[in-house]
Amino acid sequence: MSRSIVCLTFDFDAISLWMARGMLSPTPVSRGEFGEVGARRILALLKKFDIRATWFIPGHTLETYPQVCQEIVAQGHEIGHHGWFHVAPSSLTREQEEAALVRGNEAIRALTGSVARGYRSPSWDLSAHSVELLLKHGFKYDSSMMADDYTPYRVRQGDVITADQPTVFGQPTALLEMPVSWSLDDFPAFEYTRTSGFLLPGLANANLVMENWIEDFLYMKETLQWGVTTYTFHPQVIGRGHRMRMLERLIARLRDERAQFERLGDAAEEFERGNRDIAPA
Numbered sequence: 001m002s003r004s005i006v007c008l009t010f011d012f013d014a015i016s017l018w019m020a021r022g023m024l025s026p027t028p029v030s031r032g033e034f035g036e037v038g039a040r041r042i043l044a045l046l047k048k049f050d051i052r053a054t055w056f057i058p059g060h061t062l063e064t065y066p067q068v069c070q071e072i073v074a075q076g077h078e079i080g081h082h083g084w085f086h087v088a089p090s091s092l093t094r095e096q097e098e099a100a101l102v103r104g105n106e107a108i109r110a111l112t113g114s115v116a117r118g119y120r121s122p123s124w125d126l127s128a129h130s131v132e133l134l135l136k137h138g139f140k141y142d143s144s145m146m147a148d149d150y151t152p153y154r155v156r157q158g159d160v161i162t163a164d165q166p167t168v169f170g171q172p173t174a175l176l177e178m179p180v181s182w183s184l185d186d187f188p189a190f191e192y193t194r195t196s197g198f199l200l201p202g203l204a205n206a207n208l209v210m211e212n213w214i215e216d217f218l219y220m221k222e223t224l225q226w227g228v229t230t231y232t233f234h235p236q237v238i239g240r241g242h243r244m245r246m247l248e249r250l251i252a253r254l255r256d257e258r259a260q261f262e263r264l265g266d267a268a269e270e271f272e273r274g275n276r277d278i279a280p281a
Contacts, residue, residue, distance in 0.1 A: 004221040005228045005267050006259040007178070008046070008053040008251075009080075009143070011120065012039055012069075012235055016060040016086040020122070021195070031236060035061075038239015039068050043075060045244065049251055054264040056082035056120040056143075059100075059107035069111055078263040079108055080143070081116040089127040098133050105137065117265045120144055124180065131157050134175055141176040141268040143230065148179045150220045150227035152271045176268050178230060184216060185232040190243065206246035214253055221257065226274065228267050229259075 015032030018024075046053055055072050057079055062069050073079060083089070084100040084107075092100065105115040119134055121144040134142060142155055155177050158170025182188055189209045193200040213231065220227040238247055254261075262270070 002221075002224075003226045003270075004217070004224075004257070004259055005226075005270075006217065006254055006261050007228055007230045007264045007267055008051065008233070008261065009120075009230060009264055010039075010042060010053060010055045010233050010235060010238075011082060012055055012057045012061050012065075012072075013082070013086050013122075014058075014061040014065060014236070016058045017234075017236075019060075020086040023195075034239065035234070035236035036065050036068055038235030038237070038244075039065075039072070041239050041244055042233075042235055042247075043068075043071060045248055045251070046077070047075060049255070049261075051251070051261045052076045052078070052263050052266075053261075054078040054080050054118065056080040056118075057108075058082045058086050058122070059084040059104040060086075062107040062111055066111075073112055078118070078265050079112055079116060080118040080120055080264065081105060081108060081139070082120050083122045086122040088123040088125040089121055089130050090125045092127065094127075094129040094133070097127055097129055098137075101133055101137055117141065118143060118178070118268070120180075131155055131173060131175060135173060139175065141178050141265065143178040143180055143264060145177050146179055146181055147177070149181055149216075150179075150224055150229060152179070152228065152268060153177050176271065178228065178264050178268055180230055180232055184213060184230065186237045186243070187232075187234055190240075191234075191237050206243050210246050210250050213250060214257075217254060217257065217259065221259075228262075228271075230264065 014035040018028035018032050084103045089097045108116050117140040119139050124144045154172035155175040156170040160168040189204040192202040217229045
């Protein structure tokens, strides 16, 4: 029997997204604050469709907005690790990165009673130490990389990448990758961001973006017996009125196409049970 799985994932970055970029004035902070408004709208929509999703939440957000995070857990959604603060691990020392992993997990344990089984790197940028640290701290899956689109795969350690020689790939590990894509992320499509050296225009037509997102799912459904389409949303982005209407239409269309909605960690476990990958070395 074919299984066309959809995982709706929400990166609840809130204020930490802008603070990590040094944007501390009232207006960018208020953009982060809107994430709480968006989160409540999303919770209502998921409840309407009886869907369980995965929320990747920085520890800073967990402790700044405890009430809405408690509501996320109460509705049966998975909480994934998204750093302590929205800072890319590649910008941290090994010690700083591990401290953020530990502190973030402490916040997740305080909320849910257990540490996270899944990790998503802020900005989808891992460091040279990330895989080692994720394995050390017992994570089952990562959702930060893009070497596939619909099929989970084993994360490697020990790649040797140089400009003057062919790449030598390292050994697969027990850590499972649940791949992502910028094309299935709301932020580059919708969020207008301007700094002194950078412009992200965003503000795309929501219905046109939805067409792309549906077509990605349909391609998976037509070509694979088993696959996972992972969408990445940010409450402060998707939570705007016209985008919430689009998200509702997207969910309804995917349901009409017989998508099976699962939390990301559950999809990872299903993949493992199906022995759909070679055993790690």
